[in-house]
Amino acid sequence: MVNNTTGDVNITFTEPAAPTALASLPPAPAGFTGRDRELAELLEALDTSSSGNPARQGVIVSVAGLPGVGKTSLALAAGHAGCDQGRFDGTLFVDLHGYDETPLQSSQALERLLRGLGVAQEFIPRTLEERQGLYHSRLSALAAEGRRVLVVADNASRAEQVRPLRPASGRHRLLVTSRDTLPTLGARLLDLPVLSPEAAVNLLDTALRTADPADSRISQDATTAQTLALLCGYLPLALQISAARLITDRGRQVAGLAAELQQMRTRLEHLDDGERAMRASFDLSSRHLSAPLTETFRLLALNPGSDISTEAAAVLTDQRPDAIRPLLLELAQTHLLEQVPTQDRWRMHDLIRAYAGEQADAYGRSHPQAKCLYERARRRLLEHYTTSAEAAGTHLDPNPSAARSPRFGTKEQAVEWLDAELPNLVAASTGCRSPEQQRIILRLPRVLGSYLNMSGHLDEWLTISQAARQAARDVGDRDAEAVALEGYGSALGILRREHEANEALEHALEISRTTRNRELEALVLTDVGNVAIGFNKAERALDCHRQALHLFKELEDQYGEAAAWSNMAQALIQTDASDDVFDALNHADHIYRRLGDESRSAAVTMTRGIALGRVGRLDEAITCFRTAAATWHRLGANSQEAMALGNLSWTLLHARRNKEALAVSCSAVEVSRRAAQESGSHVPSLGFAGALTAYAEALYRSRKNLPQAAAAVNEALSLFEQIPGAPAGNRTAARFIAVRILQGLGGGRKNALIRRQLEALLGPVLTPPVRRRGRWLSRHRVVTLFQSAWVAVVWCGFFHARQADTSVWLLILYCTAGLVVTGFIRFRAYPWTDGSPGQVGQMVRMRIGCMPRLLPVLTLIASLSVPELLGPFNTAGAALARILGLA
Numbered sequence: 001m002v003n004n005t006t007g008d009v010n011i012t013f014t015e016p017a018a019p020t021a022l023a024s025l026p027p028a029p030a031g032f033t034g035r036d037r038e039l040a041e042l043l044e045a046l047d048t049s050s051s052g053n054p055a056r057q058g059v060i061v062s063v064a065g066l067p068g069v070g071k072t073s074l075a076l077a078a079g080h081a082g083c084d085q086g087r088f089d090g091t092l093f094v095d096l097h098g099y100d101e102t103p104l105q106s107s108q109a110l111e112r113l114l115r116g117l118g119v120a121q122e123f124i125p126r127t128l129e130e131r132q133g134l135y136h137s138r139l140s141a142l143a144a145e146g147r148r149v150l151v152v153a154d155n156a157s158r159a160e161q162v163r164p165l166r167p168a169s170g171r172h173r174l175l176v177t178s179r180d181t182l183p184t185l186g187a188r189l190l191d192l193p194v195l196s197p198e199a200a201v202n203l204l205d206t207a208l209r210t211a212d213p214a215d216s217r218i219s220q221d222a223t224t225a226q227t228l229a230l231l232c233g234y235l236p237l238a239l240q241i242s243a244a245r246l247i248t249d250r251g252r253q254v255a256g257l258a259a260e261l262q263q264m265r266t267r268l269e270h271l272d273d274g275e276r277a278m279r280a281s282f283d284l285s286s287r288h289l290s291a292p293l294t295e296t297f298r299l300l301a302l303n304p305g306s307d308i309s310t311e312a313a314a315v316l317t318d319q320r321p322d323a324i325r326p327l328l329l330e331l332a333q334t335h336l337l338e339q340v341p342t343q344d345r346w347r348m349h350d351l352i353r354a355y356a357g358e359q360a361d362a363y364g365r366s367h368p369q370a371k372c373l374y375e376r377a378r379r380r381l382l383e384h385y386t387t388s389a390e391a392a393g394t395h396l397d398p399n400p401s402a403a404r405s406p407r408f409g410t411k412e413q414a415v416e417w418l419d420a421e422l423p424n425l426v427a428a429s430t431g432c433r434s435p436e437q438q439r440i441i442l443r444l445p446r447v448l449g450s451y452l453n454m455s456g457h458l459d460e461w462l463t464i465s466q467a468a469r470q471a472a473r474d475v476g477d478r479d480a481e482a483v484a485l486e487g488y489g490s491a492l493g494i495l496r497r498e499h500e501a502n503e504a505l506e507h508a509l510e511i512s513r514t515t516r517n518r519e520l521e522a523l524v525l526t527d528v529g530n531v532a533i534g535f536n537k538a539e540r541a542l543d544c545h546r547q548a549l550h551l552f553k554e555l556e557d558q559y560g561e562a563a564a565w566s567n568m569a570q571a572l573i574q575t576d577a578s579d580d581v582f583d584a585l586n587h588a589d590h591i592y593r594r595l596g597d598e599s600r601s602a603a604v605t606m607t608r609g610i611a612l613g614r615v616g617r618l619d620e621a622i623t624c625f626r627t628a629a630a631t632w633h634r635l636g637a638n639s640q641e642a643m644a645l646g647n648l649s650w651t652l653l654h655a656r657r658n659k660e661a662l663a664v665s666c667s668a669v670e671v672s673r674r675a676a677q678e679s680g681s682h683v684p685s686l687g688f689a690g691a692l693t694a695y696a697e698a699l700y701r702s703r704k705n706l707p708q709a710a711a712a713v714n715e716a717l718s719l720f721e722q723i724p725g726a727p728a729g730n731r732t733a734a735r736f737i738a739v740r741i742l743q744g745l746g747g748g749r750k751n752a753l754i755r756r757q758l759e760a761l762l763g764p765v766l767t768p769p770v771r772r773r774g775r776w777l778s779r780h781r782v783v784t785l786f787q788s789a790w791v792a793v794v795w796c797g798f799f800h801a802r803q804a805d806t807s808v809w810l811l812i813l814y815c816t817a818g819l820v821v822t823g824f825i826r827f828r829a830y831p832w833t834d835g836s837p838g839q840v841g842q843m844v845r846m847r848i849g850c851m852p853r854l855l856p857v858l859t860l861i862a863s864l865s866v867p868e869l870l871g872p873f874n875t876a877g878a879a880l881a882r883i884l885g886l887a
Contacts, residue, residue, distance in 0.1 A: 020118035022090030025152060028080045029073040031206045031240075034199025038192060042078045045188045046173045048087055048148050060166055062156075062176040062185055065192035066335040066349055067281040068237025071177040072154050074192060078175065079150055088173075089147040092116045094165075098157025099179065099284035106164045110135050113151065113165065117142075128164065136168040143169035150175060157288065159185040179285050181333045191335075194349070200229035200239055207243035217246065217254055224254045231261040232271070233350045237281060244273040264354050271351070282355040285336060296327045297336060298363060300348060301356035302378050304427035307340070307347040309420070315384040316377050343420065375434070382428055382440045386447075389425060392418050393447040396454070399559060400597055418451050426460050429467040438471035442480040445487040453490070458724055461491040479520065482511035486524050493531035495724045501531050522551035522560060526567065533571050534727075541571035562591035566604055573611050581611045599640065602631040606644050609651070618655040625651060638675035642668055643687035649694035658701045665695035669712070684719040686726060692716035693734045700741050713738045796877025 045061045063071050082088045094112050096104045110131040114124050117138040125131050142149055149172045156162045156178040163185065166174050176182070181189060195203065204225055205218035218225045232238035242261075246252055260270045271278040289297060299317050300308065313328060314321040328346055331337040336356075338347045348356065364371035391405035392414035408414040418425075425448065429441045445468045452461040465488035472481035489504035505528045512521040529544030545568045552560035565588035572581040585608050592601040609624030625648035632641035645668035652661035668691035676688060693716045699709035713734055720731045 021116035022092065022149065024093045024116050025079045025083075025091040025150075026076055026093060028077050031203065031210050032073055032077050033203050033206050034195045035070070035074055035077070038074060038190075039077055039081065042074060042175075042190060043081060043085075043087070045190065046078065046082060046087065046150065046175065048171060048173065059170070060162075060174045060176060060185060060187035061190065062178060062182050062187040063190050063192055064178050064181045064335060066194075066235075066338075066352065067179055067285050068235045068278060068351075069192050069194060069335075070236040071179075071192055073236065075152055075154065075175050075177050079152055082150060087148070088150040090142075090149045092149060092151045093154065094152070095154045096156045096161055098155045098161060099288060101287075103157060103161065106161055107131055109153065109161070109165060114138065132164045135165075139167050139172050140169050143171040148172060153177070155179075156182070158182075179335055181335070183333070194234040195229075195236060195239070197226060197229060197234060200232070200234040201225045203236065203239050204229065204243050204246075207240060208246060211247045212250075215247075215250075221254045224258055228254055228258040228261070231258060231267065235278075235349070235351060237276065238271050238278055238351060241271050241273045241276055241278065244276075245270075248273070264350070265357065267354050268351065268358065278351055279355060279358075282352060285334060286355075286359070289331075289334070289336075293327060293330055293334075296324070297331060297356055298360040299374070299377055300331075300337070300346075301353055301360045302374060303381065303424065304431045305424035306350065306353065307345050308424070309343075309345050312381060312384060312421075312424075313346065316381045318377070318380065345420065379436055379440070382432070382437055385421060385425055385428055386440050386443050388417065388421070389444060390447045393450065396450045398597075398599065401595075415451070415455075418448075419455070422457065422460060426463055429464045429471075432467075432471060435475050438475050439477075442468055442472055442475075442477060442484075444468060445484045449487045449490070453494070456724075458491050458495055461487060465491065478511050478515050479517055482508040482515070482517070482520055482524070485511070486520070486527060489524075489531070490527050493527065493534060496534070498531065498535050502528070505531065518551055519555060519557075522548045522555065522557070525551070526560075526563065529567055529571065533567070533574070536574060538571045538574040542568060542575075545571060558591055558595060559597075562588045562595075562600070565591070566600075566607060569604075569607055569611070573607075573614060576614070578611065578615050582608070585611070598631055599635055599637060602628040602635075602640065602644070605631070606647060609647060613647075613651050613654065618651055621651050622648060622655070638671055638678060639685060639687065642672040642675050642685070642691060645671060646687050646691040646694055649691065649698065653694065653697055653701070658698060661694065662698040662702055665691060665698045669695050684722055686723055686730065689716045689719040689723065689726070689734070690730060692719065693730070693737060696734075696741065697737050700737065700744070703744075706741060706744055710738075710741045713741055793876045 042061065042063065046059075063075060065071050079088075079091050079093075083091060092113050094104070094109050096109055098104075107128040110128070111124055114131060114135055115121065117135070119134065119138065125134060139149060149167070151165060151167065151172065151174045153162045153165055153174065153176045156176050157180060159182045162174070162176050162182075174187075176185070176187065181191070183189070194200075201218065201222065208215040208218055228242060229239065232242055242257060245257060246254070257270075261267050268277075268279045268282075286294065286297065296317060300313065303312070303316060308316070310321050310325055310328065314324045317324055328337060329339070332339045332346070336348070336352055338349070339345075340347055360374060364374050388407060391407035394403060394405045395408055395411040395414035408417065425444060429444055432438045432441050445465050448464060449461070452458070452464075465484045468484035469481055469488065472478070472484055485504045485508035489501045489508060492501035492504060495501075505524055509521065509524045509528065512518075512524055525544045525548040529541040529548065532538070532541035532544065545564050549561060549564035549568065552564055565584045569581050569584040569588065572584060585604055589601055589604045589608075592598075592604060605624050606628040609621040609628065612618075612621035612624060625644050629641050629644035629648060632638075632644060645664055649661050649665035649668055652658075652664060669688075672685065672688035672691045676684060692712045696709045696713035696716065699705050699712065716734050717731075717738060720726045720734060
């Protein structure tokens with residue numbers, strides 16, 4: 001105590017010295033990788049350069065994500081990077097244990113932070129408010145000294161747990177990690193996704209090489225490593241556990257561990273390295289869920305696919321959509337569920353779904369009533385998917401008079417629903433256990449066949465058909481088995497697997513005849529005939545379609561009857577029976593017109609155009625294609641319009657109307673692109689590839705823009721590679737055009753890339769080197785000079801043979817043979833296509849070509865009436881005539 005001159009007494013307490021811990025951040029995690037973008041984004045959010053801005057004072061950044069995604073690792077890496085870059089002068093770290101049974105309270109966290117700031121234990125206040133005040137005072141004092149501190153609060157579970165830790169000064173930052181999104185915290189929210197596939201594989205390789213630099217198991221088997229990363233869900237914790245297991249057992253190969261993780265139901269058992277376990281990590285998150293959330297979490301695991309709509313979730317939980325949505329949002333905040341806002345859908349990570357399935361199975365075993373509840377929920381959901389698919393299928397029925405389900409307002413809405421739910425439908429068909437569930441999914445092949453064919457989902461079609469076939473056998477439903485076989489055979493036929501397709505369809509035909517299902521028998525006969533058309537077996541196709549026609553007439557199915565006539569016409573086209581073709585087409589067109597089906601009538605008109613083109617009546621064929629294209633344009637059927645325009649382009653090319661063909665093929669490509677965008681199919685249409693091929697041919701003939709022609713045929717070849725079962729004739733025609741374009745394509749950097757792309761698609765094709773202008777002795781000029789000399793010899797031989805009174809026919813034969821040998825006249829076989837998807841097989845025609853560059857030379861030789869003036873050419877010609885016995 002000290003007295004001052006005024007008599008006042010100043011009392012000063014000297015606080016005992018206590019050590020500070022302004023570098024308490026744990027070490028950066030070893031092998032941290034794959035987070036460059038997220039790390040940069042986090043450092044930008046923690047930027048202290050604009051501390052003078054009041055809006056940024058006391059900034060909090062919250063990193064959230066699902067368990068094991070690497071939130072703490074990212075926070076530690078950001079903290080050390082910030083210190084290394086001079087962004088912060090000190091760091092404080094506190095683990096809030098928010099998901100443990102006894103989480104750290106805010107007052108306890110403040111106590112630890114105050115000790116880190118150098119406050120002795122005896123000077124730390126007892127109440128939360130006093131501790132918070134002292135905490136702010138200490139940080140403000142550091143801010144006054146120009147020092148910046150990063151406070152890291154790890155594993156927070158509630159906003160109330162971290163709100164008192166917010167710095168009062170804008171020079172400091174608070175970084176929070178949590179499994180929950182904390183929307184009320186007033187923080188900058190960053191959601192941490194799983195790793196990219198490349199980063200996940202790199203994490204595995206880095207972990208193994210950290211333990212042993214010579215360990216190259218990941219790099220030596222990169223494909224299996226990618227599979228292992230996928231099975232780990234690209235989740236860092238799961239990847240680190242897998243790496244630890246590989247490190248522990250140096251003799252284990254990556255393929256062995258990947259095989260263990262293949263089974264979803266036992267995957268979590270293998271993601272345990274003795275120290276860390278994915279199941280234990282998920283337990284920490286689920287134990288804090290309320291009873292309704294826990295039940296919803298378990299029920300969501302019953303969904304066959306990885307994502308679910310709000311509507312389907314409401315059906316699964318037997319609640320209204322507006323009642324289930326808040327529960328789904330709450331699960332999304334815990335990151336046990338991921339929201340897809342634009343589609344009103346919810347996605348669950350594979351490992352979390354496996355964990356939720358375990359929880360549902362365990363709860364069902366211990367609670368028999370819950371097990372029955374889950375079975376009813378499964379059946380309810382399967383019934384919802386199947387009835388909705390049936391409702392969507394009504395909008396895909398091409399019959400304009402067919403009834404449409406009010407479940408969907410338009411065809412586009414129906415297709416959109418099918419696109420979104422297809423993975424769930426496939427998973428539902430393969431995951432049914434009970435006979436009740438199997439009977440439900442037996443309806444899927446019939447209702448989904450049209451959609452799967454239209455959208456090009458042939459693998460899914462095969463999967464659903466195989467699953468339905470097995471389910472039909474299990475429940476003893478023969479008709480359902482035949483329907484499944486019919487769909488299976490149709491998909492195989494499109495994939496050009498003829499033997500398997502015929503085997504499946506013959507089995508379906510046998511069952512339909514055994515059960516006397518005439519409607520199914522007619523349908524299977526139609527499929528058998530179409531497969532035969534696809535493999536150019538016209539007689540078999542005609543026999544099947546005639547039988548189908550007879551059955552459709554018995555059933556009084558006018559649409560089936562018209563389709564049979566149209567299919568017969570396509571088979572007759574292959575037999576070149578033109579009169580019968582037009583008769584069949586007239587029958588089909590008459591029925592469609594009577595039914596008022598303009599679209600199918602236009603299809604018959606297009607088939608008529610193909611038939612007319614085959615017999616050389618090109619003008620009539622052009623009129624048919626124009627009529628069909630105009631009809632489909634008026635109906636808004638872009639895909640069919642593009643097909644008609646493509647056929648019109650090819651016909652114009654055959655008629656040598658190249659200028660019109662160029663304009664029409666350009667329109668066909670534009671309409672095809674628009675149709676592809678509207679359809680959303682992942683498999684391109686054959687008409688699109690044909691239009692591009694016709695456009696390339698038209699450009700090639702015009703000789704105006706060969707690089708553009710090369711680009712078009714390159715795209716066409718790429719599309720043919722993506723189309724399963726593309727006709728060989730169409731593909732070969734595109735390759736033939738590509739070779740000719742390559743031969744005419746000049747050099748230079750502009751054309752180098754397209755040349756390499758075409759050569760990669762064509763494979764080992766012999767193409768001449770690029771002609772270099774300005775070089776007199778180029779390859780082509782040398783060949784031309786040699787051929788000119790040979791023509792001179794042949795002409796002299798002809799002169800000597802004529803002097804010997806040789807027969808005129810022998811002279812003509814001699815001249816023709818001479819010109820063929822010289823290469824002046826060439827007979828070439830080339831593949832031909834009319835651009836129609838109905839054309840099957842490779843048709844070959846002969847073309848007679850000549851070399852225009854020899855015409856001036858030949859004219860000069862012919863004008864020389866005295867061969868003696870040609871010197872050695874005359875001597876060689878006389879010798880040739882004597883050898884051939886003509887002189």
